[in-house]
Amino acid sequence: MDYKYIEQLLERYWACETSLHEEQILRTFFQQEEVPAHLMPYKAVFDVQREKAEVSLGEEFDTRMIDLLSRQGEALPFEETENGVVKALPLHGGAGRRSFFRPFYQAAGLVALILTIGMAAQQSFDGEGKSQQPQYAQTDSMECPAQEFTPLLEQQAAELTREQTDSMSLTR
Amino acid sequence: MKKVSFRDDVLPLKNRLYRLALRITLNPAEAEDAVQDTLIKVWERREEWERIESIEAYALTICRNISLDMAGKAGRGNVQLNEELSTSNVQCSMFNVQTPDENQEQKERIALVRKLMDTLPEVQRSIMELRDIEGKTYQEIANILRLNESQVKVYLHRARTGIRQQAEKIEKYGL
Incomplete structure (x- = not known):
């Protein structure tokens, strides 16, 4: 077999005169196991090129990437999908974003529940009690002067705390 | 480029990005981090996508x-790699004197070419990667590296030579 063509291509390859197509011909030629001895030293060059072209990142990389981007809280890069190729991806990304805020939702819900029940308890207490001020002192203790605490009867105070603990146990 | 989608146009670039990053850092873990950072950056600049000629x-x-x-940052230079190469060079030739197995010989050649490619200066390495592995045109490579086409050819010529x-x-004296 005549290797003139390959030899010529090779010379032009070293001189950077080959086209991408011709370089592919060289890679294909050197892919075969048996190459004439005088061309053997160059086989490794093209073998390494083919070997390096196969280096790649796994699927887990995609998953991690989507997780990372969705955690930035911005619009998901995968919501735009039309065909079902990456069906699982938006789901995954969505779950990642939800779980990030979930603890806050739960905490906010709990606080709202305690406040509602506490206020309801206080209102029924208002109906019975005569002095309004002490009760407000209890609800808005941060804003009221300290002296307003004094008129609060010990019994009332005890009743209040009991009701509050009741409401707390209700939320559990 | 008109409509760019992250899933269809950006994420599939990951392997090419990874191979280029690997060529430069010579470290798989760092290369993976580099791809991750690249994709985040590209995503953050998505308003610009429509104006970019090639994503x-x-x-x-x-x-x-x-x-x-x-x-x-890792402080890697070509000097260190060159030293590494020269020692492994000696080991290669000694090893081959003892086992003149053809298959083994080819394996050693491949290992050597890999090392040679890693010891090239970064610009030559990156250009060789983009041309011989990714099959990019000189114009594309020039665009990526912010050089002109003739500079790209000069560097590639040096690398191949x-x-x-x-x-x-190696064929004459080494093996």
Whole structure:
């Protein structure tokens, strides 16, 4: 077999005169196991090129990437999908974003529940009690002067705390 | 480029980005980080996508810069690699004297070419990667590396000549 063509291509390859197509011909030629001895030293060059072209990142990389981007809280890069190729991806990304805020939702819900029940308890207490001020002192203790605490009867105070603990146990 | 989608146009670039990053950092873990950082950066600049001519060239440029940063911080130079090469060179030839197995010989040649490619200066390495592995045109490579086409050719010529000379030298004296 005549290797003139390959030899010529090779010379032009070293001189950077080959086209991408011709370089592919060289890679294909050197892919075969048996190459004439005088061309053997160059086989490794093209073998390494083919070997390096196969280096790649796994699927887990995609998953991690989507997780990372969705955690930035911005619009998901995968919501735009039309065909079902990456069906699982938006789901995954969505779950990642939800779980990030979930603890806050739960905490906010709990606080709202305690406040509602506490206020309801206080209102029924208002109906019975005569002095309004002490009760407000209890609800808005941060804003009221300290002296307003004094008129609060010990019994009332005890009743209040009991009701509050009741409401707390209700939320559990 | 008109409509760019992250899933269809950006994420599939990951392997090309990874190979380029690997060529520069020579470290798989760092290369993976570089790709991750690149994709985040590309995603953050999605308002610009419509104005970019080639999202691939754009991503590759970012990836190269990030990888260069990483390689620079790690303080790796070609000097260190050259020393490594010369010692392994000796080991290779000694090893081959003892086992003149053809298959083994080819394995050693491949290992040597890999090392040679890693010891090239970064610009030559990156250009060789983009041309011989990714099959990019000179114009595309020039665009990615912010050089002109003739500069790209000069660097590639140096890289290929270097590899060729080493390969022939090893064949004559080494193996």
